[in-house]
Amino acid sequence: MRDRSADVLLSDGTTVHLRQIRPEDAAGIVAMHSRFSERTRYLRYFSPYPRIPERDLRRFVNVDHDAREAFVIESGDRILAVGRYERLGPEAPDAEVAFVVEDAYQGRGIGSVLLEHLAAAARDAGMSRFVAEVLPENSTMLRVFADAGYQVQRQYADGVVHLTFPIALTEQSLEVQWRREQRAEARSIARLLRPRGVAVYGASASGHGIGAAILGHLRDGGFTGPIHPIHPTAVTVGGLPALRSARLVDGLDLAVVAVPPRAVPGVVADAAAAGVHGLVVVSAGFAETGTGAGVAAERELTRAAHAAGMRVVGPNCLGVANTRDGVRLNATLAPWLPLPGRAGFFSQSGALGVALLAEAERRGLGLSSFVSAGNRADVSGNDLMQYWEDDPATDVILLYLETFGNPRKFARLARRIGRTKPIVAVASPARPPGGAVLSPPRSPAAWDDLAAGPDRAGVAALFAHAGVIRVDTVAELFDVGVLLAHQPLPAGRRVGIVGNSTALTRLAGAACADGGLVVASGYPRDVPPQAGANDFADVLADAATDDAVDALVVAVAPPVPGQLSDEDADFATALASVALAGDKPTVVTSLVEAMPAGVAAYPSVEEAVRALSRVCGYADWLRRPPGTVPVVTTVDSFDVLTAYGIEVAPSLPAESAREAVAAAGRLGYPVALKSAGEGLRHRLDLGAVRLDLTDESAVARAYPEMADRFGPGVLVQAMVPPGVACVVEVVEDPAFGPVVGFGLGGVATDLLGDRAWRPAPLTDRDAAAMVDEPRAAPLLRGYRGAEPVDRAALAELLIRVGRLADERPEVRELRLNPVLARPDGLSVLHAEVVLGPPAARPDTAPRHL
Template sequence: MTAIDDPSPGKSPLHALLAPDSVAVIGASNNPAKRGYKAMLGLVRGGYAGTIYPINPKADAVLDVRAWPSIDAVPEAPALALICTPAATVPELVESCGRRGVKGAIILASGFGEAGADGARLEEEMLRRARACGVRLIGPNTSGVFNLHHRLNLLALDRLQPGDIGVVSQSGNMLLSLALEAEHHGQVGFSTYVGPGNQSDLGFADYLRYLGEDPATRVATLYIEGFSDGRAFLDTARRVSATKPVVVYKSGATAQGQRSASSHTGALAGSYPMTVDLLRQAGVSVVSYSDDILPVAEGLGRLQRSPGRRVAVIADGGGQATIAADRLAEAGLELATLAADTRKMLAAVLFSQASTVNPVDVAGTTDDHPSLLATCMEIVAADPGVDAVLLVGMFGGYARRFDESLADDEMRGAEAMVELAGSGDKPVVVYSLYAPARPPALGRLRQAGVPVYDAIENAVNVLAALGDRGAYLDRPLEAPSAPARPGPRGQDLVANARHEGRHLLEPEAKALLAEYGIGVLEERLVRDADELAEAARAFAGTPVAMKVVSPDISHKSDAGGVALNLEGEAALTEAYADIMRSAGEYAPQARIDGVLVTPMAPQGVEVIVGLMRDPTFGPVVMFGLGGVLVEVLEDVAFRAAPLSRGDAAAMLDQLKARRVLDGVRGAPGVDKNALIELLLSVSRLMEAYPAIAELDLNPVIAYPDGYAVVDARILLANDVESAP
């Protein structure tokens, strides 16, 4: 798959395909069981205003629309062709479309690359012909397309409501689920839908670019199983998310990145957490559960952002107030601390037993006066320490729960909430246990664009997404750093290793790091008794570590190739002999270049710094708590390179155990600025040396005034032919 070339400032070519003024349905049919019938039904029943050309050599008309025997016979070149015929017929039909001047085709058939080697060859042939004749392809194996504002409904789905949510989904059933959920909700509508299918030509980056440009779309929503070009998607997401929200539900892990690796970094690459981190770095709102997709998309589409993460909760029940507080904390949001004046104003309108501490529990005050809930919301929204307001409870159901006479007061409350929501930049979100019943007061809120949810979790996740988006948009814009260049020493080291068909040895890796200002410990490579004696004299009085140096031994500890806390020439001599013997027994055929002797690093906080060239997303930097348990704890953060300073700082702040970096139980905190500089240096190193496939610094010992790289591995790619 290759993304559509970006002709900025021009618009995406997809506008002509997804809002066409004419459509040819190749394989149109009068048989209700055929896809060609469903597509025609969607166009005719949906009121498509453009010209429809059913293509069927055996029919005079399809659904009372004149049919044509072939694409060559139609009187004009249609803007779009929908090909509903079996896979084997598709390459020739695509070529016919190109000859007729059709610029885009949607391929419904399966049986291509997803079906095995024969299908893959068929897909390659289809793509070859499409490129030769200038036809762009959606699919194959796609569920179809609709553009409700253009009345283009090639899926024949009914009861769809036009709206502002654009959807791209690799699963047709997921689209159906969202459509049924929207129908049940009653106020959610869609703009454009695309099923990308196999993405043999057009892919997620192309569709996201289109949704970003589409004036009818306020939020782009994507269900993604796998990326064909993850880096292109990240680049596009970064541009689109600057102007409108992007919501992604990513299913599964990135299979391309799950591979056996000889470093901790490689073992953790390609994981689902890595994908999530990279998407969020690009401004994407990632949802973890499928039932959050539509609520979060609706909330972001309507409210766009929050100025912060401090939430005030108004509740008419203590239990739901507690649940809301729990969920807010889990989502990384804060319960706003209400000012004294705010609490006084609340106390003036509520019963004495009400709680004016956030969450605010009205304690029965609103049982016969539900519009007071709106008054409480107005009071807390005026507090400068509040960024968003969440109402939880049974608003909308007071008339049903207590007395029908309360319906008018509830509607007055709804009008006041609508006015509040439209008067400032603080989001107002409502959870009501009566939401499924669709009472009039809640209908008024929804109609005015105030999100209403029937689960507290959905409401809280919307607020979290709004807070994240606000923080992303408010981040300082950083100028890109100057391009990095390889140094002469590093070039020689990499070229020599590549010539010998191996990775960098640890001393070579550390020499390359030092060239980029990365702090490494003094060390000596020992290959015989004389060099051992010299190292003992050089490090006299200092405990040292000894490690085997071999291009054929990846995990030194497993080979008995590490000895620690050694002092004196006798201890070094004994350890040297033990290491050489153990390594030889562990890997008899291994080439052993000697033993590295280096002073023991003082105790500190162990972290890991890594980088890899992910096959899906390209260069990626990793940071986390280090040591031997890194793959067990997996408390790590990922960012796509090149890094900005803000990216590097965010990696430190993301760790679950980040308090360890600040110092615990009386221990001093580490030098975070030094770690940030280390991450930036590693990012520049990867940029300078495209031959580096993976780098693993584990552990790095972090101190209050710097760090020390204790162990370093640099793996080189076998397929990089460029200069090091």
């Protein structure tokens, strides 16, 4: 039986646990039933049903987890809701679905969570449609079904509303699911960053130690709510009255935990009893130790917190801060509250947190809120992006990431949120080859030529096409953040350069060329070195109103000592009056004096231009329409490997290949299928076991069930006319999940990594852009008089491969090489596919933490 348990968020941001029902739940079901109101019983059972008969109870709690399934929602050891489906006959495509929620928890989104998980289980069991019977007066239940995003058919008969709807995931149902997810996650984070009151565990009465430091920072930062140190014996701690337990007061939303790891379970229990909504665990000694005991302790911490409805920041974290006037929360190890501003900052690293905050203040970059997640046992950067999306105090999102917990979700959120708020991320450069790690390793002899995945440039392009400004260093993170926080976005890439040093303006021009920016006609404009600040500002003001300029780069060198009066030497004030007044972004390199707050100032022209180039790339992305994911049409015939549009010929019996693949799957081995154009020899690599399958015994219709669902569309052929050789591939990227690569064939392009990359699935615009993106792409458009190839056919192939990568997680890697592109279409001469246990793709499952 597959374990389908999950911690889930309700619409109010609290956590509960969902799991499959067990026979021993009988007492809990009876207890829940006893708490139902008469109306709830009547609406669920169509009768008073005051108690559950023993025969019904046994049937309720005993299911086969296939044709009959049931989930319970529990908080702690209390069952709050139950949902179930029952198949309407052997092999029937329909199942009847029903659920009931305890009165005190109705209206908090439990019904929609149950429906999502029941539908996923039913789909896996081969069902395609749910039916339900609801009383007309049960408007709440009718709304749950109507709002789920499915195409619901309603029919009224015999005093009951009969509902029927397909349960296949659709774009509409996913959008509904994701909207609910965003609201729930944002509300859960809001309780952490805008608490009514804070409890601090672990602050010593002596004033020494981490807990005492955080208590002092909370107190001195001006937190607007009550602060309660929790201490077993002291009367006062840090000048504040101490409590023996958080249960002695009401209104505590946040608990800061700085006790030894062995004492954390007791703190979690006390905070849970007090109704706390979130924990910030500064304590170390958990998974970061690399020990089994530390990992287990962290897992138990998260489990206990979720069971009590709480989110967890950390453990081993720096803390959280919110600079809003009505909050002023500094629950961090940093001794000062960050400067108030419009940037939200998430740091996975606790060790670097204080230094990062200090650097933000030195740059004059104000923050709306700050979260250091440490081990990231629960709250992640994805949660914070969900919160900042609708936070009116946040205009820019800054992320310091070491790993990606849910890469597909990150990419999805970035594409949506980046349309309204820029996201800047510095990510760890450590990347496993090809992203995916297969176990056991694939055969090196068979797969040496498979791609290693996106290189540094490819990764940057992946981020850019998801609307994320990816930078390589913390310094760049702040360089770009300052510009976005204080300056408008550029309307294009034309740059006006103004400076009083020819050497600096030439450096700026070279940096613009390197960064893909265009120096506007008539620039650089050099101001004489002896010119004063006002004369310089006049030239800059003219450039700021020049219609041929989209952005400004300003370089100021110091005048000769004694050459200018104090007023004429006040470049900072004069330049700020122009830089802060116009509608064009302005970056300044001043070797004279510090610029006022709001001016995007940098120590060198190279850093200034690099930040401007990153922002121009983001503005370009905003101007491009997002595109749509086309529907992949199916055809009837297929030969060997049919997987959303890929066929490997010839037509041969399939039984032995199917059996080998099934055996490999049971053993957990990856499976590699390789087809060469001539001779059509096939080989299945089963980890350490290799089977050579001849034409007489193998792979004719190896995966017909995939063909039935998705249909083919690309046939691997042996004898075809010549064309331009191309390569199409799929790998698993640690930041984006499955990604599709496209480039032209040949050793030189492989050596240079001349590939375009996009996360799957591909939109029509993604696919068209990929065909034109490689540096060798002019060969496809008719280079030196050659006839252009059918680039639309290449784009369609990329779309098909993208859908395969998105919807078939068992396809771990894929390579079509070569793909011969011609004016009349294309041919695939060689295909390599690695199949294995499906890679975890949590973003495609029902909502869960």
